[in-house]
Amino acid sequence: MKLSFSKMHGIGNDFVMVDCRQRAFPLNEEQIRAIADRRTGVGFDQLISIERPRDTSCAFYYGIWNADGTPSGQCGNGVRCVAAWLHRAGELSIGDTVRLESPSGPVTVRLSGPGEVTVDMGVPTLEPERIPFRADAQAERYSIDVGGDVLEIGAVSMGNPHAVMVVADLQAPLLYRIGPLLTSHSRFPKGANSGFVQPIDRGQVRLRVHERGSGWTLACGTGACAAMAVLRLRGEVDEKVQVTLPGGTLTIEWVGPGHTLWMTGPATFVFEGEWLG
Numbered sequence: 001m002k003l004s005f006s007k008m009h010g011i012g013n014d015f016v017m018v019d020c021r022q023r024a025f026p027l028n029e030e031q032i033r034a035i036a037d038r039r040t041g042v043g044f045d046q047l048i049s050i051e052r053p054r055d056t057s058c059a060f061y062y063g064i065w066n067a068d069g070t071p072s073g074q075c076g077n078g079v080r081c082v083a084a085w086l087h088r089a090g091e092l093s094i095g096d097t098v099r100l101e102s103p104s105g106p107v108t109v110r111l112s113g114p115g116e117v118t119v120d121m122g123v124p125t126l127e128p129e130r131i132p133f134r135a136d137a138q139a140e141r142y143s144i145d146v147g148g149d150v151l152e153i154g155a156v157s158m159g160n161p162h163a164v165m166v167v168a169d170l171q172a173p174l175l176y177r178i179g180p181l182l183t184s185h186s187r188f189p190k191g192a193n194s195g196f197v198q199p200i201d202r203g204q205v206r207l208r209v210h211e212r213g214s215g216w217t218l219a220c221g222t223g224a225c226a227a228m229a230v231l232r233l234r235g236e237v238d239e240k241v242q243v244t245l246p247g248g249t250l251t252i253e254w255v256g257p258g259h260t261l262w263m264t265g266p267a268t269f270v271f272e273g274e275w276l277g
């Protein structure tokens with residue numbers, strides 16, 4: 001099959017973007033996995049389709065699939081790339097604000113430059129998908145047994161599930177073992193994106209994320225939002241935070257509960273291609 005696509009990335013979180021404005025999404029799970037292969041395919045952390053909206057209050061819909069072929073509800077770096085892609089396709093002008101429909105509902109996107117996008121990511125939900133919280137447990141401080149270690153995590157949904165652990169040293173080898181275990185932990189029947197965040201000061205943090213369906217990535221936008229929500233609820237950061245991931249930095253702004261959370265960062269084109277698989 002021939003499939004035209006754009007390769008993009010948002011601070012190193014890389015995407016294959018597929019134009020489905022005029023046709024149904026053409027790929028099955030096996031084909032998605034084949035395109036994701038970094039040796040025999042194109043390689044991506046997420047594949048994103050751009051489609052007509054189901055919700056007519058939104059301009060476009062975007063679908064999200066991980067490298068293992070599983071779907072996701074939200075993708076922070078991906079939605080910035082959707083906005084930049086729409087600009088290139090002549091659908092969006094610089095300075096425009098537009099509502100886009102994700103699998104988990106609408107988000108509002110502002111294109112401030114050709115590769116600079118701000119997104120209202122909505123209100124973080126502190127009761128993520130099917131996490132069996134005790135009634136008295138606080139979502140930002142939740143104890144969980146991971147391979148014999150009892151860890152304190154925050155559990156947040158940004159439209160997709162996140163487990164966030166606040167750490168003193170982001171380089172600690174233990175984190176590399178915990179990441180995959182937390183992602184596939186039985187407390188998360190649908191899996192979780194596992195974030196490890198090290199506060200630097202009240203306006204700067206460092207973050208690494210082991211993603212459900214894609215493994216360790218260079219950046220995770222919703223992971224940055226989830227980390228912000230947890231740290232802010234714990235009173236450890238101010239309203240505006242620079243979140244530095246291995247691939248670059250995002251600005252995250254959140255007043256607190258009841259408010260929507262804002263993310264700003266770049267979106268970059270890499271190449272246009274044609275899949276012949």
Ligand SMILES: N[C@H](CCC[C@H](N)C(=O)O)C(=O)O
Nearest residue numbers: 072075076077160220221222
């Ligand atoms: N990298 C994405 C998140 C992908 C989430 C996906 N791995 C999931 O299964 O939820 C981001 O920038 O937000």
